[in-house]
Amino acid sequence: MASLPIFAAADAAILTAQNLIQPVIRRRRQISSSLMFSEASSSSDNSADSGVGLVPSFIVPEFIESAETLEYIGWGEEKATDIWARWEIVKQIESNEAAFEHHFLEYALSAIPYLKPEDRQEDWDAEMLNWGVGAELRAAIMDEGYTNIRLTESAQYWVKDTMEIRYLSLERLQRDSQMRAQTSATSTNNTISTNNAASSNNAASSNNATDTRENPVAVTQFATSSTVPGRLALYKAIAKDRVGQDPTGKISIESLVSGTPSDFRGVGGTVLYFTPTPEVAEYYRGYIRRRCNSAAPLMLQLLVPNSFIEALRPFILRFGDLWKEIVFTSRRGLLLRGDLKRIHRLPLIIAPIARSHNRTISNLDDYHQISSVRHVLYVKDSEAIQYVFQGEDMLDGLEECGELRPVSESSTSAS
Numbered sequence: 001m002a003s004l005p006i007f008a009a010a011d012a013a014i015l016t017a018q019n020l021i022q023p024v025i026r027r028r029r030q031i032s033s034s035l036m037f038s039e040a041s042s043s044s045d046n047s048a049d050s051g052v053g054l055v056p057s058f059i060v061p062e063f064i065e066s067a068e069t070l071e072y073i074g075w076g077e078e079k080a081t082d083i084w085a086r087w088e089i090v091k092q093i094e095s096n097e098a099a100f101e102h103h104f105l106e107y108a109l110s111a112i113p114y115l116k117p118e119d120r121q122e123d124w125d126a127e128m129l130n131w132g133v134g135a136e137l138r139a140a141i142m143d144e145g146y147t148n149i150r151l152t153e154s155a156q157y158w159v160k161d162t163m164e165i166r167y168l169s170l171e172r173l174q175r176d177s178q179m180r181a182q183t184s185a186t187s188t189n190n191t192i193s194t195n196n197a198a199s200s201n202n203a204a205s206s207n208n209a210t211d212t213r214e215n216p217v218a219v220t221q222f223a224t225s226s227t228v229p230g231r232l233a234l235y236k237a238i239a240k241d242r243v244g245q246d247p248t249g250k251i252s253i254e255s256l257v258s259g260t261p262s263d264f265r266g267v268g269g270t271v272l273y274f275t276p277t278p279e280v281a282e283y284y285r286g287y288i289r290r291r292c293n294s295a296a297p298l299m300l301q302l303l304v305p306n307s308f309i310e311a312l313r314p315f316i317l318r319f320g321d322l323w324k325e326i327v328f329t330s331r332r333g334l335l336l337r338g339d340l341k342r343i344h345r346l347p348l349i350i351a352p353i354a355r356s357h358n359r360t361i362s363n364l365d366d367y368h369q370i371s372s373v374r375h376v377l378y379v380k381d382s383e384a385i386q387y388v389f390q391g392e393d394m395l396d397g398l399e400e401c402g403e404l405r406p407v408s409e410s411s412t413s414a415s
Contacts, residue, residue, distance in 0.1 A: 003065035006174045008181040027062045035173065036294045058294050064174055065104045071134065072170070073108065073163040079132025083111055105167045112156055124155045133159055137291070146287040148377055154357045162291040168241035169294050231303045234274035234387055235407075237285035240296040251300070251404050253395050263354045264388050266330040269344065272389040272398070274302055275353070280377075280384045303403040309348070317351040319372055319383075327375070328367035331358045349388040353377040 005012075007021065007029075015021040015035070022030040033056045061068035065087075070080035087107055094101065113131060128138045141150065141158045150158065236256060244255030258271050265271045275281050281299055288297035317323050326343055329336055331354065336343055343349070354361075355377040364370065377384040389398065398404075 003063040004174070005062055006060060006064055006170060007177045010184065011177045011181040014180075014184065024062045027066060027068050028059050029062060030057050030059055031173075032057055033294075035176070036169065037296045060170065060173065064170055069104075069167070069170065070108055073166040074134050074137035074159065075108070075111070075163075076132050076134040079111065079134075082132070083108060105164065108167075109160055109163060112159055114156070128155055128159060131159070137162060140291045143287075143290050146283075146290060148355055148379070149284060149287045151356050151360070152354065152377065154359055157357070158291070165239040165241060165288070165292045165295045168239070169292070169296075172241050230307075231305050231403075232276070232309055234276055234302040234304065235278050235281035236274050236300045236302070237281045237283075237288060238298055238300060239288050239292060240298050243298060243300075253399055253404060256300070257395075261331050261333040261358055263327050263351075263386070264330055264343065264349060264390070266332065266334045266336070270390065270392050270395065272394070274387045274389070276385060276387060277379070277382075279382075280353070280379045283379050299407050301405055301407045302398070303405075304398065305401055308397070308401045312348040314348040314350050314387075315343075315346045317349055319352050319376060321367070323351060324367040324370040327354045328361055328364065328370060331361040333358070344390065347390055347394055349390070351386060351388065353384040353386045 007015065012021060015031075016023065020032045020035060036058055059072075061072050063069070067080050067084035070083055071077060075083065087104065090102055090107065111132065125138055125142055128141070137159070141155070141162065143150075153161075238256065242255065244252035246252055253272070256272055258265075258273050260267055260269065260271075262271060262273070278299075285297045285299055288295060317326075326336065326340060329340065335341075354375055356375045361370070361375070389395075
């Protein structure tokens, strides 16, 4: 079963003429960074000067399902070849049986083992090398500038997360290309139809053929200020391609829900984590960019009325035995029991962000061994704080009362 190209043929021809993409070489092509970071629009609307000389640029695979894609998301060449060979067998069997049950990305990620090495740096790099992870991805994950964030999760988590984001960026490129090709074809057909009608009616104003349909792609509006009177500004960094949108282009708050285990939830539940400190979110965004420089990481700002926060009667949990016991239990993937169960009934908790991944915390004898130095995240020598919203009702409340939007890098740096 043949894989689809990332760029539709009609769109690729226009983009090549505009110097936004280069011809395919060895099943890969060089593309302008503007295609990675901009919203989809009709390729016929771009001028030839809109190219940036392919500097900076990216090398992307020709086909969305390919050995080249496996290398692009972070597998080494030898491992990518091995996974691809096995994938072709799987697809052939499925094709013969007319039962298509496997997704390419899921199959690629299944090569990540479940073993959880300790958080010693040399073990991480050696383990990832043994798995077949490429040198570029290993270096990005192990960047010493982001050690504090890296140690909040396992090596498996960061490999999986990075590969997912990189693959999502390719899927977005493919969707954008298909949309541009469709929009360009529709615009051309409309122009031809209008011109034919104008000729038959001997109309003088052929300019009325302009396509005035609303652009189906939402245009991101950036916040200009992070301080709004009467409202609290909270922040979250996330890869652009992980953010869901409803049909109107509004950000879906459900797409921001965190998985488990996490600091305050070991199993299940609905939890949203934000920080009131732009520098903390910027630190996380920097690690996304380091691992996925083509992913356009976003800084999201949630503006919530102070009256809404006050009505929740937030539980302020400082570093201490209770924080230690909750984090120790949750990060081990366990339910909070006994007196700790009341924590899950709290709609909002304000507390420090935990550092050290789940395996490290699980290996401790008990929660008393948790220390501020080793297990609390600090950014610029300050304790990183998180706002923890809990429960599905909280999602409804934040959607109704809050305002969620991306903020530009200049806005956060100014704040």
